[in-house]
Amino acid sequence: MEELIFEELGEKERVLLLRAFDYDVDGEGYVLTQSGKKIQSKENPKKFIKAKFAALVPGSLEVIDGTPTAISEYLRTREEKENASD
Amino acid sequence: MLPIDKIIEIISNLPLKDALTYLGAQGITNYLTQGYERIKKVIADKQNEGKYAFVPNKEEVLFLEEATKNPDYRQILILVPKYKYIDLIRTGLLLREYNRRIDSNIDAEKNKTHIARIKLDILKRPGGGRLLKIVKLPQSQFFSTILSYLYELKIHSYPENQIEEEFNELVDEWEQCVLYVDEKHQLEEVIDFCRRMVKENKPRFFLLALYEHHITVVEEAVKNIKQEQLLEKNNYLVNIEKESSKTATPRIEVRFYKNPELL
Numbered sequence: 001m002e003e004l005i006f007e008e009l010g011e012k013e014r015v016l017l018l019r020a021f022d023y024d025v026d027g028e029g030y031v032l033t034q035s036g037k038k039i040q041s042k043e044n045p046k047k048f049i050k051a052k053f054a055a056l057v058p059g060s061l062e063v064i065d066g067t068p069t070a071i072s073e074y075l076r077t078r079e080e081k082e083n084a085s086d
Numbered sequence: 087m088l089p090i091d092k093i094i095e096i097i098s099n100l101p102l103k104d105a106l107t108y109l110g111a112q113g114i115t116n117y118l119t120q121g122y123e124r125i126k127k128v129i130a131d132k133q134n135e136g137k138y139a140f141v142p143n144k145e146e147v148l149f150l151e152e153a154t155k156n157p158d159y160r161q162i163l164i165l166v167p168k169y170k171y172i173d174l175i176r177t178g179l180l181l182r183e184y185n186r187r188i189d190s191n192i193d194a195e196k197n198k199t200h201i202a203r204i205k206l207d208i209l210k211r212p213g214g215g216r217l218l219k220i221v222k223l224p225q226s227q228f229f230s231t232i233l234s235y236l237y238e239l240k241i242h243s244y245p246e247n248q249i250e251e252e253f254n255e256l257v258d259e260w261e262q263c264v265l266y267v268d269e270k271h272q273l274e275e276v277i278d279f280c281r282r283m284v285k286e287n288k289p290r291f292f293l294l295a296l297y298e299h300h301i302t303v304v305e306e307a308v309k310n311i312k313q314e315q316l317l318e319k320n321n322y323l324v325n326i327e328k329e330s331s332k333t334a335t336p337r338i339e340v341r342f343y344k345n346p347e348l349l
Binding site for chain 2 (some may be wrong): 002003005008009010012013014015016017019043044045046052054055056057060061066067068069070071072073075076079
């Protein structure tokens with residue numbers, strides 16, 4: 001499996017990365033999609049994802065919840081996809 | 087401010103994180119200025135290489151990544167591969183690690199804060215109370231006992247969906263059907279626990295003890311209820327695992343369960 005490099009990123013830099021993919025961040029720190037909508041958490045439909053607590057993962061830039069469970073799901077599905085393509 | 091060409095030359099040779107930090111230090115906050123679309127493209131191209139993931143807590147993610155190799159997690163993947171909340175198990179292993187650090191006096195306050203944050207996040211999810219029970223399971227010393235029990239069912243050709251059903255039941259019930267025998271327990275109490283479990287017709291129940299003295303109590307209790315033929319009459323099977331290696335803490339684990347062939 002191709003190694004993925006995990007990094008932490010300051011808030012300003014996160015916004016800059018998000019903006020490179022036409023996302024944006026509103027005044028309360030929520031990530032906005034290209035169409036200006038907040039991104040709902042898959043784990044908790046009542047929760048919207050804040051840039052500070054998001055995980056920004058490849059594909060090309062996917063915004064997911066940064067909780068351990070959401071990241072575990074990401075790692076697991078990534079491994080499954082890699083195994084399926086081997 | 088440096089010319090755009092110079093900025094591009096510099097960031098092109100930097101890893102993505104450093105390139106973003108450099109742009110931030112240059113006071114660049116967006117790509118709206120004329121010509122900045124070229125900077126934007128360099129950043130997007132670097133991300134599109136698929137090498138980087140940016141997370142709120144790197145140390146936590148590295149633990150979760152490593153947890154893929156954890157034998158308990160691997161066993162869960164084998165036993166209940168389609169379990170809807172399988173990712174909570176890995177979160178449970180992370181909480182177990184934070185608790186271990188607290189017990190070892192390693193950054194106790196910081197680790198308590200991590201645990202509180204993770205639990206609160208889970209609690210806020212729909213059905214959060216039950217999800218917390220799932221997360222709690224890998225933190226229990228009975229987790230390996232439960233896995234061994236499920237493995238036995240698998241050996242007895244239990245279909246995957248039934249093993250998953252058992253696992254789900256155990257998430258809700260394990261605290262009622264396990265007894266950790268320690269200095270608080272007399273032999274008669276352990277025997278009474280077993281009798282009560284049988285009387286309540288529990289599909290399974292477990293005993294666990296560490297150290298020689300408590301192991302002896304468990305062995306005596308098992309001997310007694312076997313003599314009463316309580317297990318035989320009620321179609322229970324018994325599986326005893328005892329570890330007495332010099333390097334590890336002596337331990338005994340007894341799993342009682344209804345004979346799957348008679349169910």
